[in-house]
Amino acid sequence: MRAMKFGVGQAVRRVEDARFVTGTGRYTSDIAAEGMAHAVVVRSPHAHARFAIENVAEVRAMPGVLAVYTAEDVAHLGDIPCLGPVKNSDGKRMVLPPNPVLPKDTVRHIGEAVAFIVAETEAAGRDAAEALVIDWEPLPVAVGMEAALAEGAPLVWPEVPGNVAFDTHHGDKAKTDKAFAKADRVVSLTLVNNRLIANYLETRACLAEYDAGKSRWTLTLGSQGSHDIRDILARHIFKVEPGNIRVVTPDVGGGFGTKIFMYREYPLTMFAAEQLGRPVRWVAERSEHFLGDTQGRDNVTTLEMALDRRGRFLAMRVDLKADLGAYASQFGPYVPAAGATMSPGCYDIPAIDVRVRGIYTNTVPVDAYRGAGRPEAAYAIERFVDYIAHTIGKAPDALRALNFIKPEKMPYRTSTGRVYDTGEFEGHLRRALEVADHAGFKERLRASRKKGLLRGIGMASYIEACAGGGPEAAEVRIEEGGSATVLIGTQSTGQGHLTAYAQLASQQLDLPMDRIRVLQGDTDAIATGSGTGGSRSIPVGGAAVQKASISLVAKLKQLASEALEAGPADLEIAAGGVRIAGTDRGLSFAEIATLPGASADMLRAREDWTPPADTYPNGTHVAEVEVDPETGAVTIVRYTVVDDFGVTLNPLLLAGQVHGGAVQGIGQALHERVIYDEGGQLVTASLMDYRLPRADDLPSFTFETRNVPSTTNVMGMKGAGEAGAIGATPATMNAVIDALHRAYGIAHVDMPATPDRIFAAIREAEARRAA
DSSP: OOOOOOOOTOOOOOOHHHHHHHHOOOOOGOOOOOTOOOEEEOOOOSSSSEEEOOOOOHHHHHHHTTEEETTTTTSSSSOOOOOOOOTTTSSOOOOOOOOOOSSEEOOSSSSOOEEEESSSSSHHHHHHHHHEEEEEEOOOOSSSSSHHHHHTOOOSSSGGGGGGGEEEEEEOHHHHHHHHHSSSEEEEEEEEEEOOOOOOOSSEEEEEETTTTTTTEEEEOOOOOOHHHHHHHHIIIIIGGGGEEEEEEESSSSOOOSSSOOOOOHHHHHHHHHHHHOEEEEEHHHHHHHSSOOOOEEEEEEEEEEEOOOOEEEEEEEEEEEEEEEOOOTTHHHHHHHGGGGGGTTTTSSSSEEEEEEEOOSSSOBBTTTTTTTHHHHHHHHHHHHHHHHTTTOOOOHHHHHHHGGGGGOOOEOOTSSHHHHOHHHHHHHHHHHTTGGHHHHHHHHHHHHHOOOOEEEEEEEEEEESSSEEEEEEEEEHHHHHOEEEEEESSSOOHHHHHHHHHHHHHOOOOOOGGEESSSSSTTTOOOSSOTTOOOIIIIHHHHHHHHHHHHHHHHHHHHHTTSSGGGGGGEEEEEEEEETTTOOOHHHHHHSSSTTOOOGGEEEEEOOSSSOOOOEEEEEEEEEOOOOOOOOEEEEEEEEEESSSSHHEEEHHHHHHHHHHHHHHHTTOOOOBBOOSSSSSSSSTTTTOOOOOGOOOOOEEEOOOOOOOOSTTTTOTTTTHHHHHHHHHHHHHHHHHHHHHHHOOOOOOOOOHHHHHHHHHHHOOOHHH
């Protein structure tokens, strides 16, 4: 591949940033339509209750109120679908209770919508919401998986016995049992993967408009893919042809998986716009984000490892329980079930038995959050490997090296059916330890002890699966003035897609970045799109852009060949034009666009690419921390990442993705936790109570790549959008527990490792010693 000034591998600065840093980004809440009305959602204050709304007519008559919609008004709309159901181990499909746009008479989690008010102003809508009289009959609740699985626990859904939504399995139980019977030693650990709230910068919002003459809606919203939103609305909820709905996504201030999904506010604003004959906009407050958007993680995992005398892994059992919340969200059941297939991690484990159960509880639904099941699996195995190392008295790096899958075994089929195409796990582990100065840790440990502080170093060698799924299509075209436009159905939520796709087109067209425009987020302008998720936008969408660009080059050479009186094979692309190789005779793209044969079809190319399999990014994170035993406070003092992403498109964008993901992983490890009380009230319902990582919590990151190209991706890429969040959580926790283990023999603390938890663990360890 040619090394182009703006092409693949170049550290090009983001072209989007000029708009964003100057405040001229255009988000959904920046967009207004003439005659726009404002919507307010009325939400349940109870986690489980029957209800009846008593004064709808009175509220509808209040000044400025245009409509009050309840379940009766939208009963004709289809349910919000679950697109990721899971089969039970017996082959039967899980029970999927209904998820209506508005519930008729029963709510099942705090914050569930019960009415939708539209008014001339937001203030009038909020006044109406406060005036709505609702008769509530609280019902018993099941909050948390332990309570939901207890004997005689209240049922979230009468049709789901024991609150178990599904019970599925991966691996070979008989083979695993046989290996355990021969083991020299068995080590077990139960750990918690805490529930999280995404907290992107831009809360959700939507603006619906209806054209009665065309019987057609336009919905503008921040999403991770306009086409998926359109198709769910059309096929599942409104039951119309997709062409009757246009979905437009402008700039998006963060997604992290949570903006992929269908939420009830989208069809409700559309229905209101149709009924009222005027645009309707809804913008969430931050408190509504906590109560109304899907949450993430929330697993409890018990692991058992069978080992031989050397510490080699013979077999592993995994029992994973995943809290789904009150409803089976769009991909909610699929996330833990599919994520569990990554349970072996980077290790050569001959036999594995994985049980996965999804549990309904009276809490906000849980769905994909950055990594979607893979961070949960990576945390479980990497925290467990360190625990095993401490238990059997072996160095964590040595235990990993002993059990890693060797490069010569690639492609390697895991005991859960995953096929890793490439990976040199010990290579990046050793490099990360070298960069982190693992050899000098003892000297730094002594320095910390002199200050009265504990010090620990922790590592995590992760592998994840991404960049798979169905096809992605891209169109690249030459405009009248010789510039280029890329049309693609993925969706940037801040990652830098406009830069990345322009680089790929520039590689083939030799155009500068400012002459390449990238269009996303409009179902009228872009024929198809799978949206953004699973770190597939650049590995899959980028492959389509590259293919389309190459096809367009062939057409441009064909057009130019007659005018230049040369065969296409004798032509080359250079400086935004076509010229005869080795000469200065050529035509610019603008000139080619005026040639007699330059039809619209000859000036554009559309190609798609379907990944034959998932890719498997992998790498090692090394965290080093100091812990104050008097307060339990943790300070990350050094942080090193060495990743294998196959092929790097843009080192600057890549570093940004890894840094951002690592911050989220560190946030989960040390700070973030969703807490519900026994009655199902969300205790951590604001940023006053829910602790996000801040700049002064974080170190400077040392990041580099040690890439081995993927054999299943046409460009050799593996995907990088979620990897930082996958490696950071176990590395950080392993560092904290290493510090506690060295000083007090503490073998495990669950996330988040907050000062109070660490302080309590230290005091308990001291009490044991004293006894």
